[in-house]
Amino acid sequence: MKTESVISVQRATQLLKLLSDPTRLSMMKLLKSHECCVCEFVEIFQMSQPAISQHLRKLRDLELVREERRGQWIFYSINKKHIDYVFVESILNHLADQDDSIQKLEAKGLRIRCE
Amino acid sequence: MKTESVISVQRATQLLKLLSDPTRLSMMKLLKSHECCVCEFVEIFQMSQPAISQHLRKLRDLELVREERRGQWIFYSINKKHIDYVFVESILNHLADQDDSIQKLEAKGLRIRCE
DNA sequence: TGAGTATATAAGCATATGCTTATATACTAA
DNA sequence: TTAGTATATAAGCATATGCTTATATACTCA
Numbered sequence: 001m002k003t004e005s006v007i008s009v010q011r012a013t014q015l016l017k018l019l020s021d022p023t024r025l026s027m028m029k030l031l032k033s034h035e036c037c038v039c040e041f042v043e044i045f046q047m048s049q050p051a052i053s054q055h056l057r058k059l060r061d062l063e064l065v066r067e068e069r070r071g072q073w074i075f076y077s078i079n080k081k082h083i084d085y086v087f088v089e090s091i092l093n094h095l096a097d098q099d100d101s102i103q104k105l106e107a108k109g110l111r112i113r114c115e
Numbered sequence: 116m117k118t119e120s121v122i123s124v125q126r127a128t129q130l131l132k133l134l135s136d137p138t139r140l141s142m143m144k145l146l147k148s149h150e151c152c153v154c155e156f157v158e159i160f161q162m163s164q165p166a167i168s169q170h171l172r173k174l175r176d177l178e179l180v181r182e183e184r185r186g187q188w189i190f191y192s193i194n195k196k197h198i199d200y201v202f203v204e205s206i207l208n209h210l211a212d213q214d215d216s217i218q219k220l221e222a223k224g225l226r227i228r229c230e
Numbered sequence: 231t232g233a234g235t236a237t238a239t240a241a242g243c244a245t246a247t248g249c250t251t252a253t254a255t256a257c258t259a260a
Numbered sequence: 261t262t263a264g265t266a267t268a269t270a271a272g273c274a275t276a277t278g279c280t281t282a283t284a285t286a287c288t289c290a
Binding site: 005006007008009010012013016017019020021022025026029086087090091094095096 | 120121122123124125127128131132134135136137140141144201202205206209210211
């Protein structure tokens with residue numbers, strides 16, 4: 001472990017707490033390879049819109065994700081420039097990809113495209 | 116990420132939850148290089164003995180640590196054979212070592228030795 | 231402009247968490 | 261055996277967490 005990537009126990013636990021929820025952890029894994037908007041998460045996790053928004057807010061508060069409005073929708077993306085991204089990524093790397101969630105969205109015609 | 120080390124979201128969050136407490140995360144980092152008994156943790160973390168025991172029980176319940184009685188003391192060690200040890204280790208590897216805690220114990224003459 | 235859609239926020243509630251104090255158990259040593 | 265030390269467990273309590281429902285805000289489109 002190179003010195004530059006050492007993280008304090010306090011900071012690590014703050015991030016681990018954030019990632020220790022199944023919905024948020026899956027969101028982060030998904031966002032690692034796809035941008036998603038809120039309504040897509042609502043469909044993927046079959047969870048209420050406020051519940052999804054509240055999870056995203058927690059991720060946003062620590063700047064793990066970024067939001068960008070595109071017309072009606074707000075798209076979320078992972079923040080690869082986060083100072084502790086290496087730490088977060090090393091956790092996400094142990095998870096199976098979640099591409100099937102995206103494929104199901106596409107199949108249902110619920111994938112949002114903004115171009 | 117090799118297939119053999121993929122971990123389910125559910126399992127990952129269970130472990131992350133366990134590691135998202137500063138006391139438990141530090142304990143795991145310490146145990147990675149030193150065996151410790153309960154009274155040493157009480158001294159290191161300046162925390163009550165029941166609080167320490169309860170943290171250790173949580174780590175033990177998921178078999179992240181093992182206990183071994185030696186006379187009056189019960190020593191805890193990290194379980195490197197844990198099925199998800201690679202995952203846990205990849206998190207601990209981002210933390211600075213906690214050897215100063217052990218050195219302070221030695222300096223105060225509170226390090227327990229059993230031979 | 232007004233209706234509909236997407237998202238955020240606030241308040242409330244049930245459950246989980248991490249400590250406390252009190253007590254039980256297991257071992258050591260006189 | 262008895263006192264002392266080390267550890268575990270149980271019950272209780274304050275706070276944190278993750279949902280719910282209700283509502284506010286921002287945008288689109290007719």
